[in-house]
Amino acid sequence: MQTPDTQRLSQLAAEYQTPLWVYDATVIRARIHALKQFDTIRFAQKACSNTHILRLMREEGVKVDAVSRGEILRALAAGYDAVDEPSGIVFTADLIDRDTLETVVAHQVPVNAGSIDMLHQLGEASKGHRVWLRINPGFGHGHSNKTNTGGEHSKHGIWHSDLPEALAAIAQHGLKLVGLHMHIGSGVDYTHLESVCGAMVDLVRQAKAAGHDLHAISAGGGLSIPYRDGDATIDTEHYFGLWDAARKEAETVVGHALGLEIEPGRYLVAESGNLIAEVRATKNAGSNHFVLVDAGFNELMRPSMYGSYHGITVVPANGQASAAKPTVVAGPLCESGDVFTQADGGVVTPRDLPAAAVGDLVIFHDTGAYGASMSSNYNTRPLIAEVLVDGDASRLIRRRQTVDELLALENV
Numbered sequence: 001m002q003t004p005d006t007q008r009l010s011q012l013a014a015e016y017q018t019p020l021w022v023y024d025a026t027v028i029r030a031r032i033h034a035l036k037q038f039d040t041i042r043f044a045q046k047a048c049s050n051t052h053i054l055r056l057m058r059e060e061g062v063k064v065d066a067v068s069r070g071e072i073l074r075a076l077a078a079g080y081d082a083v084d085e086p087s088g089i090v091f092t093a094d095l096i097d098r099d100t101l102e103t104v105v106a107h108q109v110p111v112n113a114g115s116i117d118m119l120h121q122l123g124e125a126s127k128g129h130r131v132w133l134r135i136n137p138g139f140g141h142g143h144s145n146k147t148n149t150g151g152e153h154s155k156h157g158i159w160h161s162d163l164p165e166a167l168a169a170i171a172q173h174g175l176k177l178v179g180l181h182m183h184i185g186s187g188v189d190y191t192h193l194e195s196v197c198g199a200m201v202d203l204v205r206q207a208k209a210a211g212h213d214l215h216a217i218s219a220g221g222g223l224s225i226p227y228r229d230g231d232a233t234i235d236t237e238h239y240f241g242l243w244d245a246a247r248k249e250a251e252t253v254v255g256h257a258l259g260l261e262i263e264p265g266r267y268l269v270a271e272s273g274n275l276i277a278e279v280r281a282t283k284n285a286g287s288n289h290f291v292l293v294d295a296g297f298n299e300l301m302r303p304s305m306y307g308s309y310h311g312i313t314v315v316p317a318n319g320q321a322s323a324a325k326p327t328v329v330a331g332p333l334c335e336s337g338d339v340f341t342q343a344d345g346g347v348v349t350p351r352d353l354p355a356a357a358v359g360d361l362v363i364f365h366d367t368g369a370y371g372a373s374m375s376s377n378y379n380t381r382p383l384i385a386e387v388l389v390d391g392d393a394s395r396l397i398r399r400r401q402t403v404d405e406l407l408a409l410e411n412v
């Protein structure tokens with residue numbers, strides 16, 4: 001959890017207008033550093049896919065994961081390639097559409113396959129292509145049911161008992177197995193970790209017994225961050241220690257060294273980001289006091305989608321702090337669910353905040369992950385600008401979209 005530099009953010013809001021995303025490069029570098037013990041840090045760019053953020057990652061030696069053709073093209077635009085091993089880019093998915101298949105073949109991007117059909121389609125198109133197998137170990141965990149990616153309710157990964165069939169597809173097409181991958185959910189409960197590591201070693205044993213060699217294992221992503229006061233901060237040493245022990249055990253099975261990858265999204269960028277909005281109206285509705293700001297769930301979807309909590313700072317325009325009162329912070333969209341202070345299931349949850357007036361700024365904390373990347377054009381609202389701060393410097397890394405650009409798509 002980061003305490004926003006309100007003075008700096010107010011200056012940026014004045015310069016670039018609201019609503020505005022602001023990221024801090026120093027925070028991103030610190031999070032990368034905390035995971036340096038892993039052989040490969042692979043950024044799950046879905047969390048924040050701006051090419052300038054990807055370039056920063058590349059400069060810091062971080063590799064990248066892509067989950068769509070667009071994300072592959074973003075990685076290429078940021079200077080990544082798929083030539084070496086470990087590859088700069090890996091494509092992870094449970095299906096591959098025709099355009100993406102063409103792109104992974106053209107750029108030789110290794111594919112982390114979450115279904116056996118993908119292996120057949122890839123094998124037919126590209127003999128000898130590098131593949132990872134994403135395995136669903138039969139259990140998972142997430143901060144919400146929507147982010148739990150393991151277990152039988154989840155569409156993700158190859159079901160663990162189908163591993164022999166996946167390995168047979170690899171052999172049939174002469175595909176090259178790079179490694180085994182597991183991502184059981186986002187915002188995970190670390191009590192699961194020992195079972196995940198154990199399941200990984202067991203899978204490596206099965207692959208070896210079936211006559212397959214591999215070069216790496218991936219711990220996936222899922223590392224949580226402290227969104228609220230009192231939330232635990234992950235102990236990355238301990239996390240690495242558990243995975244390193246699993247890797248060593250797996251090495252005794254295969255009889256040679258294995259690379260250890262980690263694939264975080266949220267952990268690397270969430271705390272680097274703030275969303276700045278301006279208060280444009282206040283009102284009361286019975287017992288509820290509403291503060292209406294110029295950002296909506298089309299910008300920051302997490303509270304509406306998962307009931308997620310983001311810390312909020314009110315920055316008074318007149319510089320005078322006022323007493324706190326229970327406040328519902330909401331946006332401009334034509335839906336009652338466009339509320340930033342809500343619990344899962346859409347229950348409006350007032351929060352004690354300093355009384356805010358029109359013209360004050362409202363800062364939503366820890367929004368660097370799954371903020372801008374999940375934004376939409378709902379209500380014909382153009383995507384907003386993004387700014388990257390690095391020490392004393394700051395620069396625009398995405399300009400604001402215009403309504404004309406949206407309308408131009410329909411000039412057919």
Ligand code: LLP
Nearest residue numbers: 044183186187221222223263264265266370
């Ligand atoms: N690897 C795979 C295969 C994934 O599916 C994901 C996230 C990650 C890595 C990165 O997970 P992370 O380290 O960020 O937890 N929109 C939701 C999160 C969805 C995560 C989807 N997959 C949110 O705002 O909380």
